[in-house]
Every structure is written in C-alpha cells, then in structure tokens.
Amino acid sequence: MASHQLYVAPPEALLKPLSVPSRLLLGPGPSNLAPRAQAASGLPLIGHMHKEMFQVMDEIKQGIQYAFQTRNPLTLAVSGSGHCALETALLNLLEPGDSFLVGANGIWGLRAADIGERIGAHVHPMIKEPGGHYTLQEVEEGLTQHKPVLLFLTHGESSTGVLQPLDGYGELCHRYQCLLLVDAVASLGGSPIYMDQQGIDVLYSGSQKVLNSPPGTSLLSFSSRAKHKVYMRRTKPFSFSMDVMLLANLWGCDNKPRMYHHTTPVVGLYSLRESLALMAEQGLESSWRRHHEATAYLHSRLQGLGLQLFVRDPATRLPTITTVAVPAGYDWRDIVSYVMDHFGIEISGGLGPSMGKVLRIGLLGCNASRENVDHVAKALKEALQRCPRNKL
Numbered sequence: 517m518a519s520h521q522l523y524v525a526p527p528e529a530l531l532k533p534l535s536v537p538s539r540l541l542l543g544p545g546p547s548n549l550a551p552r553a554q555a556a557s558g559l560p561l562i563g564h565m566h567k568e569m570f571q572v573m574d575e576i577k578q579g580i581q582y583a584f585q586t587r588n589p590l591t592l593a594v595s596g597s598g599h600c601a602l603e604t605a606l607l608n609l610l611e612p613g614d615s616f617l618v619g620a621n622g623i624w625g626l627r628a629a630d631i632g633e634r635i636g637a638h639v640h641p642m643i644k645e646p647g648g649h650y651t652l653q654e655v656e657e658g659l660t661q662h663k664p665v666l667l668f669l670t671h672g673e674s675s676t677g678v679l680q681p682l683d684g685y686g687e688l689c690h691r692y693q694c695l696l697l698v699d700a701v702a703s704l705g706g707s708p709i710y711m712d713q714q715g716i717d718v719l720y721s722g723s724q725k726v727l728n729s730p731p732g733t734s735l736l737s738f739s740s741r742a743k744h745k746v747y748m749r750r751t752k753p754f755s756f757s758m759d760v761m762l763l764a765n766l767w768g769c770d771n772k773p774r775m776y777h778h779t780t781p782v783v784g785l786y787s788l789r790e791s792l793a794l795m796a797e798q799g800l801e802s803s804w805r806r807h808h809e810a811t812a813y814l815h816s817r818l819q820g821l822g823l824q825l826f827v828r829d830p831a832t833r834l835p836t837i838t839t840v841a842v843p844a845g846y847d848w849r850d851i852v853s854y855v856m857d858h859f860g861i862e863i864s865g866g867l868g869p870s871m872g873k874v875l876r877i878g879l880l881g882c883n884a885s886r887e888n889v890d891h892v893a894k895a896l897k898e899a900l901q902r903c904p905r906n907k908l
C-alpha cells in the first residue's frame with residue numbers, strides 16, 4: 517500500500533499533552549477570555565452554511581451595529597485578526613494612484629501606510645511623535661494639500677496610549693470628498709464611539725481586546741458612502757478573500773441568497789456572539805464607565821509608585837491601555853520579565869515608535885477591575901525594588 521517509507525517520525529513533543537500556563541493578560545491584547553466566550557468555544561461544530569449559523573451571524577451583525585452605533589447594512593465580522601479588517605478596508609477602498617492621507621502617530625498609522633503603498637496608492641503619512649493626536653486644523657491642512665480619497669485615524673492608539681478625538685472629523689472629511697476610516701481595535705467598548713453620528717465611513721475593531729473573545733475574528737462596517745466608492749472602482753479588489761462585496765453576500769447584507777465564499781471560523785464566531793451579547797446586556801455606557809473608573813484608579817496607583825504617565829494631556833489618555841514612561845535607569849525588559857516571572861502577569865513594552873519609551877498596561881473588558889489594578893501595582897512595586905538600576 518505504502519510506496520515510500522516514512523522519513524519524518526512522529527514528533528516527540530506532540531506525544532506529550534498540551535500544556536499552557538494560566539496568566540493574567542494585562543498587556544495591550546489579547547485579554548483574558550470572558551467565561552461565557554470560553555464556554556461557547558466548547559459547543560459542537562455546525563456547518564458554516566447551516567441556517568443556524570446564519571442566525572448566529574445575523575446576531576453578530578446586530579451586536580456590531582450596537583457596539584459601533586451604526587445602522588449600516590454592510591456590517592460583518594472578518595475571518596482574521598484586526599490587521600485583516602484593516603486590509604479589507606484598504607484593499608476595497610483604495611485603487612492604485614489614489615491619494616491616501618494617514619494619521620501616523622504610532623504603529624497603526626505606519627501599518628496602514630505600508631498596506632496603502634502595497635496597493636499602489638499615493639500615501640501621505642502625517643508623522644507625529646508618539647503621544648500626540650491630530651487636531652481638526654491639522655487634518656484640514658492635510659486634506660487641502662493632498663486631496664485624499666481616504667483618511668486613516670486610530671481612535672485608540674494602543675502603542676502610545678493616545679485617545680484620538682473623533683467629533684467633527686467625519687464632517688470635515690466629507691466637505692473635502694474624502695472618506696474617514698477609523699481603527700477602534702483597542703478602544704471599542706472602552707471609550708465612546710458613534711459611527712453614524714460621527715460620520716465615520718469605515719470602522720473596524722477586534723475580538724481579543726475589550727470583547728474578551730479569542731483572537732481571529734474582527735468587526736467591520738461600511739457606510740453607504742464607502743460602499744459607493746467600492747461600487748465605483750475601475751478595478752476589482754486585488755484580494756478575493758477580502759472582497760467586501762463577496763463578504764457582504766456571505767453575511768446576508770445584500771438581500772441575495774448567500775453563496776459559499778470561504779469557511780468562516782465557526783467556533784470563533786460562537787465566542788464573538790457571546791461577547792457581543794455580554795456587551796449588549798451590560799450596556800455600552802456602563803462598559804465605558806467601568807473602563808474609565810478602573811483606568812483612573814490605575815493611574816493613581818502608578819503615580820503613587822512615582823511613575824509618570826506618558827500621555828501628558830489627561831483628555832487624550834486612552835481608557836483601555838495606559839502607557840507609562842520607562843522609569844529612569846531601568847531596562848523596560850527587566851520590569852516586564854519580572855512581572856511575568858514572579859506574578860504571572862503580562863504587561864508589555866512599547867511597539868514601533870514607542871519602543872523603549874513606555875510600558876503598556878491594558879485593562880480590557882472583564883480585566884478592567886480594581887482587583888487587577890491592585891495585582892499589577894503590587895507586581896510593579898516589587899519589580900521597581902528588585903530590578904537592576906543604573907545610577908546615572
């Protein structure tokens with residue numbers, strides 16, 4: 517029967533049981549799973565095209581519409597992490613040669629610019645030092661100068677800890693025939709966002725931050741303006757898996773019979789459905805308030821340890837992920853490792869432009885509690901006592 521001898525043996529490592537530690541995930545994501553999201557992942561699999569699954573998908577759509585505060589029919593979950601939602605937005609909205617204006621005040625704008633370049637757009641990054649945000653005036657200057665078809669802004673800049681204000685930006689963009697694309701991966705559920713009322717054309721978020729679901733699905737919605745831009749394309753989007761019109765059909769957004777496009781992550785969608793249900797039960801306002809209170813308490817505990825918050829203006833501090841300046845004389849890696857090795861708590865260093873400058877502590881969804889703040893404050897206090905310090 518076998519025409520060849522096996523020359524790769526079964527790996528030893530796979531013959532041992534899977535072993536995973538239990539950790540408190542207080543970095544910028546993923547966060548710990550909500551028990552209900554975790555339980556959902558143990559339910560039996562059904563087919564991705566079964567009518568019961570379409571029901572789950574419809575409920576997810578309604579959950580996203582609530583979380584985003586939008587009535588857009590073109591609202592769905594993408595089979596992939598936050599980057600996948602960003603790529604879906606850009607691959608559909610941009611054509612080669614389009615002018616693309618990017619708020620680049622941290623890593624996420626740089627990523628958006630990178631993807632825009634791959635598509636062949638003319639990318640205009642408005643580079644800003646980590647810690648800053650964009651005023652309406654700065655955006656208007658960019659719109660006047662570059663006449664973009666699309667502006668990218670990050671609502672919750674998780675690499676720097678900045679909350680970008682959003683009131684008035686959509687209206688401003690529309691005055692210049694530009695669409696507004698917003699990344700709310702790190703902020704959705706932790707800080708108010710009103711997609712329709714703020715004139716946001718495309719909004720996306722992820723499952724593994726405030727929603728406390730497993731990584732691997734993300735939320736996405738297109739306004740009718742954004743949909744129109746996709747309809748007017750001269751070329752097909754370069755990605756089949758991320759073609760938003762095909763996804764819209766699969767997600768029942770176009771009133772046509774649903775056709776097979778790809779196999780959705782059925783189990784991940786169960787969890788996402790439960791996370792959105794939790795958000796609906798709890799209410800957005802109460803979730804925003806809980807993050808605000810837990811993070812205010814974290815700030816006071818950090819300042820009590822002599823640490824300095826990285827974002828100067830309290831009004832633009834992100835209520836989900838806090839950045840503190842790396843304390844003088846310490847190596848940030850020692851602090852992060854100490855907290856992990858001695859307390860089983862994940863916190864993180866900087867990312868991209870904030871690398872080496874900050875420590876990041878996330879209080880996301882069910883992790884946003886005073887109790888967790890007390891845990892991490894105790895761990896940090898001990899780390900500051902025990903980690904080596906250069907006397908400069």
Ligand SMILES: *Cc1c(COP(=O)(O)O)cnc(C)c1O
Pocket residue numbers: 544545597598599600624670672673674675699700701702722731
């Ligand atoms: C985490 C994060 C992302 C990326 O999400 P992935 O799920 O890792 O692809 C994008 N934007 C922001 C603001 C984030 O915090």
